[in-house]
Amino acid sequence: MEYVNPLTGFRVDGRRPNEMRQLKGEVGVVARADGSALFEMGNTRVIAAVYGPREVQNKGQQVNSKDALVRCEYRMADFSTGDRRRKPKGDRRSTEISLVIRQTMEASILTHLMPRSQIDIFVQVLQADGGTRAACINAATLALADAGIPMRDIVTSCSADLNYIEDSAGGPDVTVGFLTKMDKVTLLQMDAKLPMDTFETVMDLAIEGCKAIANYIREVLLENTKRLECQRDH
């Protein structure tokens, strides 16, 4: 299958080869949570809620008392894919993605500032259309920022970039998590075989994407802060 139509230079959905999907981010969508965000990348739509820092509920889980405990739960809504099917909690895939998100976020949160406390991140996929992992990480970042949790940097993620039809056609899928200001990669996942030099270009493309997303997230946060400032003045 051709990802890019050689006659027109466009992908099937009308984007150029290196264009990103349309982004949309919104904070404060779950009133009860300490921080929450809705993040969209094209048709993929993810909601994230953050609770904490709060007291560790189950002391047994605490590894060391000097750092905050970060927990993450990833779930796909039953209605998130075309065929509605009950998804079991704790299946292999969601356990793996939970772990991936937790590790990525842990790398950015300044956990040593919040000893003996825990931070819970809940990520729910409302609509899945490829690149859910990346969308989840972006949503989590936005929610953490909304909750006012101290972070080293904004961690963003971008999969070089295949929407759902392309993904299921078996093309290469590279997901990269990236600390934009520190120029550090915190996550790198790939599910296909790729020649080394092609990989480099795909990786560069993904990092470019991460930077663009980081800019967008900053904009969203800035706007949100301005709004809050406005509200305080009145």
Place this chain on the structure above:
Amino acid sequence: MLQSKTFVKKTRAGRVQKVVREHYLRDDISCGAASCSTCGAVEHPLSADAAAILVVDTNVVLHQIDLLENPAIDDIVLLSVVLDEVKNKNLAVFNRIKALCSNKARRFFVFTNEHHRDTYVKEMVGESPNDRNDRAIRVATRWYQSHLGENVKVLLITNDRDNKRKAIEEGINAETVESYVRSLAQPGLLDLVVVSTSGDVTMEDVEDLRPSKKKHKPMSEITAGLRCGIYHQGKLRVNRYNPFEAYVGSESIGDEIVIHGRSNMNRAFDGDIVAVELLPQDQWHESKSFIADDDEDDEEDVHLAPNSADDAPRKANPTQSTAASSADSVSSRPVGRVVGIIKRNWNSYCGSLEPMPMPAGSGGVAHALFVSKDRRIPKIRIQTRQLGNLLDKRIIVAVDSWDVLSRYPSGHYVVLIENDINTRPFSTQVLACLPPLPWTLSPEDLANPNRQDLRHVRVFSVDPPGCRDIDDALHCTPLPNGNFEVGVHIADVTNFVHPGTPLDEEASQRGTSVYLVGQRIDMLPKPLTEDVCSLRADVERLAFSVIWEMTPHADIISTRYTKSVIKSCAAMSYVEAQARMDDSRLVDPLTVDLRNLNSLAKIMRHRRCERGALTLASAEVKFEIDSETHDPLDIGIYQIREANQMIEEFMLAANISVAEKILKHFPLCSLLRRHPSPTKEMLEPLLRTASSVGLNLDVSSSKALAESLDNAKNDDPYFNKLIRILATRCMTQAVYFCSGDLTFSEYYHYGLAASLYTHFTSPIRRYADVIVHRLLAAALEIAKLPPLFQDGPQLTGVADNLNYRHRNAQMASRASVELHTLIYFRTRPMDTEARIVKIKANGFIVFVPKFGIEGPIYLTPKGDKGGDWVVDEVHQRVTKPGTNVSYAVLQTVMIHMEKR
């Protein structure tokens, strides 16, 4: 710039599912016209001074593709909606239009109307997808007109009356194909226009009144009939030698259904998927005796295609001969009638027009009958305005339709071929990929650390006389420890043919060079084949070498592979090399090398035969061609010398070594060659012939077969060769494949008794070898593996194409030999000795060893069912009862040959 829009679509993947896809609308899509100043695109294929810019609709592309391919038609805008529809409806046409769009010489532009902000249309409630697409085409046309302004005329070409009317109502210029082409005032073009059939039917009625054809059943009825078992589905295969008989292999009955006569075939073409209704059983019998007769016809031209298992009816010979001998036995073969066509296999066909007088009112439209070269294809009626041009020429015709009332299908002519074979010259894009000529060895090549300098080594080549494309050379140096260093050097074609270039694509398409009598159709342009790559004597050439260290007992101690620079010291012919070896007075180093190689080759050959390699035989014929008239002057069997076998042995060894190396490095994407073991049924004719002369062949393995072939000797010197020729005909064809597609045990090469085999030694004339060279270079880490190899299905596709081209090339050379043999005997009737190879009910097939040709001998006048003669199946003998005249298989007869 980005606007997102999602739309909803229902697809049926087993069940109904709602699919939501992102659909981006944009404002940065250029219109592709040179006269447009607003888009600011870099490339604009549509010329500024075009009389009109044409927007075509889907049906125009689907039906008038031959017209669009004509260079007189240009400045075409293809909308993406049209391309998508064409792709869904007919992939072959889509590929052709795609090629047109990417051809820089043509002014075709693809406009992504579905993603343009101003031309995207949403489906309206109650609107069918067809109507929506038509509307999208009109909207895009109108946008073009308003975008380009009044100076440029934008014309919508559509044959859809309704669409045209709506377009004109909306203020768009619209015309039908015919009226547009007429306005161009080029009469030749009008022939390419596919005319709708409505007008012709009346004329056809006058021409012949044979209402034998029945209307095809509607599709719904066919599917229902198939489901409840009234009809049977299968691919129709027309008997190659009797176009009035066809077979449909049906899975539902597990047997082949025979179809007699054009009326029962009911307008089906060879290769169509058809639905068949069985005739009542009492009609089977009557047709049966008719078959026996036709089977004779079938076998009559058997030498035209000895191995075409695909076309020959899959029938066991016993049934056929019992039917012939006892014509009143009840047949078991079902007979049927075509009721409908599920999938057409209409193609373009090559042939010529039936000779006819020029019609009185010339200049107008003439109707002519086209006769295909392929006898399985019925005559096709075409309309032309240039009859005089086309008569007595080879042309290609495409089929358009076959009306119930007409006797012949109607079509239109596509291309005129001046010669018998279309030998397209290489395009300028391909030629641009050649290295600058004259080519010489550059210092960079010598400095390349991956390329070993072997110019000091005494390398030489041995080839057929007059060979100009030398792709292999050898060397053999004695080592101090008593061993030999033996090298096979193959022309380094991949140094000049880089993956992804037009040159590479063209070569990949051609797949192989085709050798005809006195002519060669090259896979690569001549400068490469005959000069730059050819390992000629006394010039420095680039090579890819396999170098072994061998003991005097031909055991390989080590193998290495390297790119190299060589300088051949002699380009010998087989005869020359043989003469040198045989002349005991010669003791010069070159001759000593040859003798060493020969003794090694003999051991290797012996060992290979021990393993069970088959020595098969075929009767290859050699012609002496008159340089003026191209008529054959002399004909003889190609003689095989020891020198040939010596070269062959080392080429085999090199191929096997390379196969091992590439498979070790790339277990999933190596291109190898395998030769499947023949099945019991395939060997059946051989066994029957052999047992009739009291010979017992053991076919349990290739080794057993090889041994029993070796033992097949009697006082007749030619007997063994004849049996080998018959054995060769029973074999399957060796094929290329991608190693990832099969398991290791399937890699086996039966004929060579090698567990691994590939083609490495002739990259100048075979594309497979080019691929293998690339694999080997990647295995040695001196080059990167081209992306093709990461795509399994694509590699399989390449392998399939190579197999197809290879087979075609063989058929073409065989046909060429055939033709020249006929020309030769046209003027030289003669008596000669022949051998009977097959017994039939009313005659037998003879093989003429001297000329390697085969033909039928009738014992009865044609049409007679052979009643006087009795076939003895066990002894393969035909006898006339009451006399002692009989003919047995493998018997020698004297025959007289002349042109009929």
